[in-house]
Amino acid sequence: xxxxxxxxxxxxxxxxxxxxxxxxxxxxxxxxxxxxxxxxxxxxxxxxxxxxxxxxxxxxxxxxxxxxxxxxxxxxxxxxxxxxxxxxxxxxxxxxxxxxxxxxxxxxxxxxxxxxxxxxxxxxxxxxxxxxxxxxxxxxxxxxxxxxxxxxxxxxxxxxxxxxxxxxxxxxxxxxxxxxxxxxxxxxxxxxxxxxxxxxxxxxxxxxxxxxxxxxxxxxxxxxxxxxxxxxxxxxxxxxxxxxxxxxxxxxx
Amino acid sequence: xxxxxxxxxxxxxxxxxxxxxxxxxxxxxxxxxxxxxxxxxxxxxxxxxxxxxxxxxxxxxxxxxxxxxxxxxxxxxxxxxxxxxxxxxxxxxxxxxxxxxxxxxxxxxxxxxxxxxxxxxxxxxxxxxxxxxxxxxxxxxxxxxxxxxxxxxxxxxxxxxxxxxxxxxxxxxxxxxxxxxxxxxxxxxxxxxxxxxxxxxxxxxxxxxxxxxxxxxxxxxxxxxxxxxxxxxxxxxxxxxxxxxxxxxxxxxxxxxxxxxxxxxxxxxxxxxxxxxxxxxxxxxxxxxxxxxxxxxxxxxxxxxxxxxxxxxxxxxxxxxxxxxxxxxxxxxxxxxxxxxxxxxxxxxxxxxxxxxxxxxxxxxxxxxxxxxxxxxxxxxxxxxxxxxxxxxxxxxxxxxxxxxxxxxxxxxxxxxxxxxxxxxxxxxxxxxxxxxxxxxxxxxxxxxxxxxxxxxxxxxx
Numbered sequence: 001x002x003x004x005x006x007x008x009x010x011x012x013x014x015x016x017x018x019x020x021x022x023x024x025x026x027x028x029x030x031x032x033x034x035x036x037x038x039x040x041x042x043x044x045x046x047x048x049x050x051x052x053x054x055x056x057x058x059x060x061x062x063x064x065x066x067x068x069x070x071x072x073x074x075x076x077x078x079x080x081x082x083x084x085x086x087x088x089x090x091x092x093x094x095x096x097x098x099x100x101x102x103x104x105x106x107x108x109x110x111x112x113x114x115x116x117x118x119x120x121x122x123x124x125x126x127x128x129x130x131x132x133x134x135x136x137x138x139x140x141x142x143x144x145x146x147x148x149x150x151x152x153x154x155x156x157x158x159x160x161x162x163x164x165x166x167x168x169x170x171x172x173x174x175x176x177x178x179x180x181x182x183x184x185x186x187x188x189x190x191x192x193x194x195x196x197x198x199x200x201x202x203x204x205x206x207x208x209x210x211x212x213x214x215x216x217x218x219x220x221x222x223x224x225x226x227x228x229x230x231x232x233x234x235x236x237x238x239x240x241x242x243x244x245x246x247x248x249x250x251x252x253x
Numbered sequence: 254x255x256x257x258x259x260x261x262x263x264x265x266x267x268x269x270x271x272x273x274x275x276x277x278x279x280x281x282x283x284x285x286x287x288x289x290x291x292x293x294x295x296x297x298x299x300x301x302x303x304x305x306x307x308x309x310x311x312x313x314x315x316x317x318x319x320x321x322x323x324x325x326x327x328x329x330x331x332x333x334x335x336x337x338x339x340x341x342x343x344x345x346x347x348x349x350x351x352x353x354x355x356x357x358x359x360x361x362x363x364x365x366x367x368x369x370x371x372x373x374x375x376x377x378x379x380x381x382x383x384x385x386x387x388x389x390x391x392x393x394x395x396x397x398x399x400x401x402x403x404x405x406x407x408x409x410x411x412x413x414x415x416x417x418x419x420x421x422x423x424x425x426x427x428x429x430x431x432x433x434x435x436x437x438x439x440x441x442x443x444x445x446x447x448x449x450x451x452x453x454x455x456x457x458x459x460x461x462x463x464x465x466x467x468x469x470x471x472x473x474x475x476x477x478x479x480x481x482x483x484x485x486x487x488x489x490x491x492x493x494x495x496x497x498x499x500x501x502x503x504x505x506x507x508x509x510x511x512x513x514x515x516x517x518x519x520x521x522x523x524x525x526x527x528x529x530x531x532x533x534x535x536x537x538x539x540x541x542x543x544x545x546x547x548x549x550x551x552x553x554x555x556x557x558x559x560x561x562x563x564x565x566x567x568x569x570x571x572x573x574x575x576x577x578x579x580x581x582x583x584x585x586x587x588x589x590x591x592x593x594x595x596x597x598x599x600x601x602x603x604x605x606x607x608x609x610x611x612x613x614x615x616x617x618x619x620x621x622x623x624x625x626x627x628x629x630x631x632x633x634x635x636x637x638x639x640x641x642x643x644x645x646x647x648x649x650x651x652x653x654x655x656x657x658x659x660x661x662x663x664x665x666x667x668x669x670x671x672x673x674x675x676x677x678x679x680x681x682x683x684x685x686x687x688x689x690x691x692x693x694x695x696x697x698x699x700x701x702x703x704x705x706x707x708x709x710x711x712x713x714x715x
Binding site for chain 1: 260262267269270271272273274309310315316317575576577579638639640641643644647667668670671700703704
């Protein structure tokens with residue numbers, strides 16, 4: 001069960017091998033986390049995170065291969081997760097793929113694959129797990145959005161538009177689940193120095209994965225619906241949203 | 254009879270960690286067995302609920318069935334000769350006091366609110382300001398009827414005493430209490446004769462509470478938990494007993510048992526943010542301390558003002574805003590006074606604002622396996638949730654309490670680390686064995702029991 005300070009005892013993580021997921025789980029393991037199911041495509045990474053969590057006192061750690069773009073697998077995945085963990089306190093949706101925004105490299109299949117990996121798949125997986133949480137009558141869903149989706153930039157417009165979709169999906173789901181005992185939190189990090197962004201020039205106000213993890217845990221504690229990382233980005237984007245397009249399109253990176 | 258059940262979002266008095274359950278409202282005690290038996294119409298776990306005054310998640314059952322027992326509130330027998338009351342477990346202390354006080358009787362133990370049910374009070378084995386003299390509620394229960402999944406059992410201190418010991422303080426996890434027989438205490442008047450005294454620091458507060466303990470039936474201290482340094486633990490200590498007719502002014506002696514608690518003024522809605530924050534609580538505490546007399550003896554007070562001051566403001570828990578609050582209540586043995594001091598120091602240092610901290614002395618422990626009160630000092634603090642680093646702070650306090658041989662009160666808890674439960678409650682395994690006998694299929698569970706792994710079936714799930 002989630003306690004009064006928002007700390008979960010069990011978690012399902014989609015994109016369980018990601019740097020942000022790993023750091024978040026490490027923090028939660030120092031609090032109340034006792035069982036976890038890590039799902040993702042990189043079995044080797046998943047097992048590394050699972051081994052570390054076991055060393056930190058998480059008594060049940062399991063990993064499973066999951067490709068969120070294989071929509072047909074998702075309902076069964078949710079049922080299996082519920083059967084394995086008994087109760088799912090927290091769902092962390094951290095799957096994503098930066099892809100490309102070079103017009104020369106984009107074609108229909110590649111852009112569709114990016115939208116599926118960053119929006120369609122994560123949203124569909126969340127729906128499947130939200131069904132389980134509603135039946136349970138309690139739970140928390142944390143969706144990793146991005147400031148890239150707050151106002152989409154030319155530099156990563158496919159990824160950004162997928163995150164914009166996922167962000168809106170998350171907020172709408174939060175409202176739809178009002179009164180069900182299930183709460184949703186949408187996390188909007190800025191540039192995070194992770195494996196996914198390796199090789200890119202960091203944007204201003206760049207953060208590392210542990211800072212995002214801390215913000216997520218604090219958001220669980222305070223019951224936030226939207227979390228910006230770093231918090232200053234909220235004010236920055238209040239202005240960014242209002243910039244004329246002629247200026248906006250000249251923002252580099 | 255066809256019943257329609259609705260799914261409802263339920264929380265405890267602290268309004269944190271709500272969950273949805275199907276709620277059944279039995280109208281007759283005979284319906285309970287059907288609702289908790291293995292073949293019941295609604296599948297899943299189940300737990301009884303009274304007036305929802307447990308601060309945490311004791312009367313919630315996410316995804317399962319909650320039996321709201323507040324309609325099972327009949328008085329079955331009031332024996333005015335022997336001073337015993339037999340009633341259904343959904344009867345509220347509020348209703349019982351309105352019945353009993355004008356007849357010259359008082360409930361043997363009353364917690365800080367009269368809006369609790371008899372069943373909930375027994376399941377929490379509640380204590381009052383008279384614990385040092387009279388013990389907890391379980392000590393005054395002659396008999397109760399427990400509807401367990403394996404059947405109904407009539408138990409008491411001399412009959413099925415292990416079932417009784419597991420049910421008093423058993424958090425509703427041994428079964429649903431359907432009725433109880435309590436011994437009442439006779440009173441001559443509905444007033445309290447009260448001494449009030451200010452204590453400038455913790456040591457003098459503790460001295461006031463412990464000296465001549467037996468002389469005062471009721472005693473308690475309100476602490477300014479925001480005071481620090483030399484003023485740490487400054488308090489207003491009130492001690493008293495039921496007034497006799499001779500203590501009343503002559504014009505009141507004609508109707509000494511008049512009792513008419515005012516209907517509470519309701520907080521209309523939850524404000525979007527907590528109104529109880531550091532500045533507001535600090536100002537309140539200062540005012541409360543200053544308005545209290547330095548020393549006043551033999552003052553007459555009404556029952557509600559003395560026992561249930563917060564009941565005057567209905568829904569005061571809403572003032573904590575959407576994140577709610579928790580109550581941190583622990584007991585440590587005599588000799589571990591430094592723990593009380595350390596807890597106050599740490600909370601004061603972390604600038605955790607606590608509204609109305611309460612300190613009192615407990616007498617010897619009762620028979621309940623999971624009963625909270627044990628001989629020593631108990632401190633209760635209301636703490637707003639949602640602030641940073643509260644988890645780590647409270648976790649560190651738990652360790653200090655556990656090391657001193659103390660424990661946390663489960664009816665107030667909403668965040669204890671499960672591993673500490675067996676350290677704090679050494680009779681946990683006896684209780685668990687009894688529970689498994691009464692509920693072998695593990696049908697009874699609550700959000701509290703799942704969170705703490707209290708029942709065998711919960712451990713598998715957690």
